Amino acid sequence: MDSAAPKNRFTPKEFWAWISEVFDNYGILILAGLLLVYPFFFTTLNDSIIWLEDNDWETSAEILAEIRGFVPSTPLMIQILIYTLFGIAFNILLGNTGMLSLGHCAFFGVGGYTVGIMHAWIKPDTYAPDWMVSAFKVLPLEISLITCVIVSTFVAWLIGTICSSKRGVYFAMVTLSISMIFYYSAQTFDDLTGGTDGLGGLENMRLGSINLRVGIMDANITYYFVFFLSVVFIAIIWQILRSPFGHVLRAIRENEDRARICGYNVAKVRLMAFTMSGAISGVAGALAIIYGETVPIENIHFITSGQIVIITLFGGAGTFLGPAVGSFIYWYLRQLMSVEFVKYLAIFQYWEAWVGGIFVLIVLFVPSGILGTIRNMTLEYREKKYLAKQAAAEAAADPE
Amino acid sequence: MPSGGVEFSEFVQHLFLGLVQGSFWVLLALGLSIVFGLMGIINFGHGAFYMLGAYVGYTVSNLIFTPIFGPNVGFIMAIVMVPVVMFGIGMVFEKYVISNIYNTENERFSGVLIMFGMSIFLPDFVRLIWGRPGKPFNIPPMFQFSLLKTGTLDITAYRSFTIITAAVLVALLWVLIYRTNLGMMIRAGTNNNTMVKVLGINVSRIWRLTFGLGIALAGFSGVMIAPLFAVDATMGELILVQTFIVVVVGGMGSFIGPVIGGLILGQLWALTPLVGRTQYVVQNWTGTVIGPDFWEKASDILLFIVMAVILLLRPRGLFGQEGAFD
Amino acid sequence: MLEVDSINTFYGLSHVLHDLSLKVDEGEAVAFLGRNGAGKSTTMKTVMGLLTPQSGKITMEGADITQAEAHTVSLAGVSWIPEDRQVFTNLTVFENLKISRIPIDGAKNLDTHLDWIFSLFPRLKERINNKGNQLSGGEQQMLTMARGLGTEPKLIMVDEPTEGLMPAYVETIENVLVEIQKKGIAILLVEQNFRMALSITKRAYLIEKGIIQWEGASADLLEDQETRMRYLGV
Ligand SMILES: Nc1ncnc2c1ncn2[C@@H]1O[C@H](COP(=O)(O)OP(=O)(O)OP(=O)(O)O)[C@@H](O)[C@H]1O
Ligand SMILES: [Mg+2]
Numbered sequence: 029m030d031s032a033a034p035k036n037r038f039t040p041k042e043f044w045a046w047i048s049e050v051f052d053n054y055g056i057l058i059l060a061g062l063l064l065v066y067p068f069f070f071t072t073l074n075d076s077i078i079w080l081e082d083n084d085w086e087t088s089a090e091i092l093a094e095i096r097g098f099v100p101s102t103p104l105m106i107q108i109l110i111y112t113l114f115g116i117a118f119n120i121l122l123g124n125t126g127m128l129s130l131g132h133c134a135f136f137g138v139g140g141y142t143v144g145i146m147h148a149w150i151k152p153d154t155y156a157p158d159w160m161v162s163a164f165k166v167l168p169l170e171i172s173l174i175t176c177v178i179v180s181t182f183v184a185w186l187i188g189t190i191c192s193s194k195r196g197v198y199f200a201m202v203t204l205s206i207s208m209i210f211y212y213s214a215q216t217f218d219d220l221t222g223g224t225d226g227l228g229g230l231e232n233m234r235l236g237s238i239n240l241r242v243g244i245m246d247a248n249i250t251y252y253f254v255f256f257l258s259v260v261f262i263a264i265i266w267q268i269l270r271s272p273f274g275h276v277l278r279a280i281r282e283n284e285d286r287a288r289i290c291g292y293n294v295a296k297v298r299l300m301a302f303t304m305s306g307a308i309s310g311v312a313g314a315l316a317i318i319y320g321e322t323v324p325i326e327n328i329h330f331i332t333s334g335q336i337v338i339i340t341l342f343g344g345a346g347t348f349l350g351p352a353v354g355s356f357i358y359w360y361l362r363q364l365m366s367v368e369f370v371k372y373l374a375i376f377q378y379w380e381a382w383v384g385g386i387f388v389l390i391v392l393f394v395p396s397g398i399l400g401t402i403r404n405m406t407l408e409y410r411e412k413k414y415l416a417k418q419a420a421a422e423a424a425a426d427p428e
Numbered sequence: 429m430p431s432g433g434v435e436f437s438e439f440v441q442h443l444f445l446g447l448v449q450g451s452f453w454v455l456l457a458l459g460l461s462i463v464f465g466l467m468g469i470i471n472f473g474h475g476a477f478y479m480l481g482a483y484v485g486y487t488v489s490n491l492i493f494t495p496i497f498g499p500n501v502g503f504i505m506a507i508v509m510v511p512v513v514m515f516g517i518g519m520v521f522e523k524y525v526i527s528n529i530y531n532t533e534n535e536r537f538s539g540v541l542i543m544f545g546m547s548i549f550l551p552d553f554v555r556l557i558w559g560r561p562g563k564p565f566n567i568p569p570m571f572q573f574s575l576l577k578t579g580t581l582d583i584t585a586y587r588s589f590t591i592i593t594a595a596v597l598v599a600l601l602w603v604l605i606y607r608t609n610l611g612m613m614i615r616a617g618t619n620n621n622t623m624v625k626v627l628g629i630n631v632s633r634i635w636r637l638t639f640g641l642g643i644a645l646a647g648f649s650g651v652m653i654a655p656l657f658a659v660d661a662t663m664g665e666l667i668l669v670q671t672f673i674v675v676v677v678g679g680m681g682s683f684i685g686p687v688i689g690g691l692i693l694g695q696l697w698a699l700t701p702l703v704g705r706t707q708y709v710v711q712n713w714t715g716t717v718i719g720p721d722f723w724e725k726a727s728d729i730l731l732f733i734v735m736a737v738i739l740l741l742r743p744r745g746l747f748g749q750e751g752a753f754d
Numbered sequence: 755m756l757e758v759d760s761i762n763t764f765y766g767l768s769h770v771l772h773d774l775s776l777k778v779d780e781g782e783a784v785a786f787l788g789r790n791g792a793g794k795s796t797t798m799k800t801v802m803g804l805l806t807p808q809s810g811k812i813t814m815e816g817a818d819i820t821q822a823e824a825h826t827v828s829l830a831g832v833s834w835i836p837e838d839r840q841v842f843t844n845l846t847v848f849e850n851l852k853i854s855r856i857p858i859d860g861a862k863n864l865d866t867h868l869d870w871i872f873s874l875f876p877r878l879k880e881r882i883n884n885k886g887n888q889l890s891g892g893e894q895q896m897l898t899m900a901r902g903l904g905t906e907p908k909l910i911m912v913d914e915p916t917e918g919l920m921p922a923y924v925e926t927i928e929n930v931l932v933e934i935q936k937k938g939i940a941i942l943l944v945e946q947n948f949r950m951a952l953s954i955t956k957r958a959y960l961i962e963k964g965i966i967q968w969e970g971a972s973a974d975l976l977e978d979q980e981t982r983m984r985y986l987g988v
Pocket of ligand 2: 794795796837913
């Protein structure tokens with residue numbers, strides 16, 4: 029029956045099924061490819077506007093500039109990349125282990141503050157040993173990044189140890205509470221962290237000899253730096269989740285008691301997953317401050333945890349690339365609202381109200397997120413197709 | 429006063445302030461804990477609804493009644509009407525939002541996430557309605573005196589009023605939970621929801637009432653605390669986390685847990701700044717004396733440390749039931 | 755009175771009850787027997803509204819309760835004594851008994867009701883102020899039955915009341931079942947002790963793998979060893 033249907037009819041469901049299949053198999057490569065060329069695209073757009081202006085094509089330049097307002101800029105893409113990494117790291121817990129942590133702002137913030145404080149306070153001529161002073165004019169980013177990984181791993185391990193006796197929603201509550209200790213510490217010890225104003229003055233960030241300072245002009249360098257690190261860490265997570273360890277995580281999500289009976293040390297595995305997730309979130313936090321040149325105190329506030337939960341849920345917590353989709357939509361919408369929409373309606377300046385409201389709606393109406401919903405649809409479709417095929421085969425075998 | 433000793437009156441003053449702070453924590457923690465026990469939802473929006481209560485109180489008092497009847501009547505109307513309004517808001521919210529997630533996959537996560545979403549939504553929503561700057565909310569004139577004032581000791585009338593109100597409310601709550609039919613149904617539902625249904629009791633009504641009660645308690649605390657601090661969109665954040673700490677330290681699943689937890693932590697919080705002023709000298713690892721400045725700031729952070737220690741040594745909290753909610 | 759008309763119940767994808775029909779008349783005692791995992795408890799939960807059948811119809815005194823929630827079913831006059839007892843462990847015996855009276859009369863005329871309950875279960879009177887978790891298994895079973903009688907049922911569904919009890923308690927339970935029948939309350943009884951079940955009931959159903967395989971008079975089944983052997987293994 030199925031084979032008799034005309035081949036050229038491409039129903040919408042079939043189309044989605046095809047998209048989802050392609051995305052399942054090549055999604056990462058496609059995304060990575062697109063992201064790799066993105067800065068060229070945006071630079072070209074910028075250049076064309078300038079060229080049009082130079083050649084007195086005023087109207088065309090204006091139209092194109094108007095369009096540019098709706099195209100994500102390279103700095104915005106940096107932000108999206110960072111939160112993709114953060115979200116995928118966070119999803120090691122939510123999507124794979126079934127742990128809802130509302131304390132990931134701690135790692136994101138600690139990662140950022142570690143790098144920030146090192147660059148703001150360690151000037152090689154004051155504190156560093158002589159060899160460092162002679163080798164580097166300023167503290168190189170390699171050293172602070174490695175320190176950041178170590179520190180955020182330790183913090184994640186510590187918080188994990190404290191919280192891991194808790195399960196379910198209680199775990200969410202405890203992680204949130206513990207994470208806020210960092211927020212209030214940052215606020216309290218403001219001579220070190222800059223307090224509520226944030227920690228500024230981080231212009232001198234050099235990777236070896238490359239200056240990563242972000243102006244609109246050299247955003248591309250930062251972009252590729254962030255892109256490279258994100259891809260590396262996302263690949264690591266991908267490997268971890270495909271490994272036997274990843275299967276244990278999902279076994280715990282499905283049924284913790286059964287996993288325990290199967291002989292896994294559930295507490296230890298949970299702690300390991302938590303530590304890994306936290307450590308990589310710390311890296312994301314460090315990248316965020318390289319991009320932003322300051323460490324805003326909001327990075328360590330639970331609103332940041334909320335953001336990452338929204339991003340992950342919106343994209344689809346059950347899927348690997350969900351956070352990438354979520355991150356894109358979240359930041360793109362946020363940018364549009366706060367820059368474009370707000371021109372027409374003042375109500376769009378209340379950004380957090382929108383986030384919170386949309387968040388509630390997502391939980392209520394699209395609990396499996398965008399990618400998750402598409403996947404469920406295609407799974408359903410495939411199952412139906414399979415059943416229809418079977419029925420047809422049975423009917424053929426049984427002429428009655 | 430320089431280091432080298434703490435006057436007795438100062439000590440008492442801090443005890444008093446700790447009691448005020450602790451009373452609010454007790455009220456909030458009880459609301460949180462009752463709702464969680466029955467419905468399995470940790471209300472991450474508790475702080476936000478507390479803040480909303482303060483704003484509703486501001487509107488009732490300063491915008492509606494004070495211009496006509498003066499600030500005393502305004503304040504009384506606020507503390508009477510806020511719990512009623514917030515109770516209604518809570519019930520409506522439960523009916524049209526929360527009830528949609530019952531019996532869905534991951535219903536408890538969804539509940540937590542919805543309330544968390546509210547804790548992000550409400551502050552900005554309040555800014556949208558009432559404007560960005562905070563609102564002044566004065567102590568009503570009838571409470572602007574001190575019951576006792578000697579040296580550094582100042583037992584103000586309003587603070588005493590909050591303590592008494594909180595004590596009365598805790599007593600009323602206890603009666604409600606342990607001495608009324610509704611309370612019996614709440615306790616039974618906390619233990620076994622299905623059997624309550626099977627006995628012919630409409631559980632969803634009880635859930636709605638309980639959720640409304642929790643929100644009403646939060647809102648009431650908000651309006652009670654408003655005269656002590658200004659009303660501000662972010663006022664619910666710190667206190668939400670502090671309430672969580674109280675619940676973790678006191679232990680969920682018991683009535684006494686949040687009460688004792690709140691009172692102990694209140695004292696700890698209020699007495700910490702005095703440490704730097706005693707004659708005992710505390711040094712850090714480099715031998716530098718840790719000065720009064722540090723202890724002034726350390727109160728908030730100490731609470732977290734207490735929580736971490738409790739979580740490590742006694743995960744169910746001081747009075748929590750064994751294995752009840754881990 | 756209770757009529758179950760070809761219901762199909764699922765746990766997720768697994769199909770547990772297949773076109774199951776049964777009925778219980780007013781004041782009638784009916785035994786409902788089958789092996790472990792046959793679907794007896796599932797049937798009761800479906801009637802009670804704790805599970806929803808995908809097809810079929812359940813009526814109580816003519817009123818459709820197929821989609822009704824548990825509390826509506828209870829108010830329609832059906833009571834359920836679950837096999838795992840499920841007393842409220844954090845409530846006292848008194849409160850456990852009182853709570854079932856709240857939907858009836860707001861627990862106002864509690865004394866007359868309790869007099870009757872204590873005449874059935876004198877043991878509970880001694881333990882009136884103990885919490886549910888301080889009771890023995892037998893006491894918990896008695897409390898569950900007593901609590902289930904509080905909703906003034908017209909039909910009481912009892913799921914394995916004597917499981918794991920010592921003989922003295924088994925006798926009490928049996929007497930109580932006879933006693934409540936005299937009050938005109940219908941009984942649907944699931945019980946592994948088939949002799950006891952068949953001796954105090956009038957009719958019986960045999961269920962296997964979610965399908966009713968036999969129905970008839972209890973006295974006949976008590977005689978018919980072959981049928982029993984086939985469907986119960988005894
Ligand atoms: N919650 C559940 N989820 C999935 N399957 C279930 C569930 N409860 C019961 N079952 C299955 O449904 C079938 C019927 O179970 P049920 O409890 O109704 O049997 P029963 O006749 O009461 O047996 P017993 O004498 O052991 O109490 C069994 O095969 C059981 O494995
Ligand atoms: Mg059974």
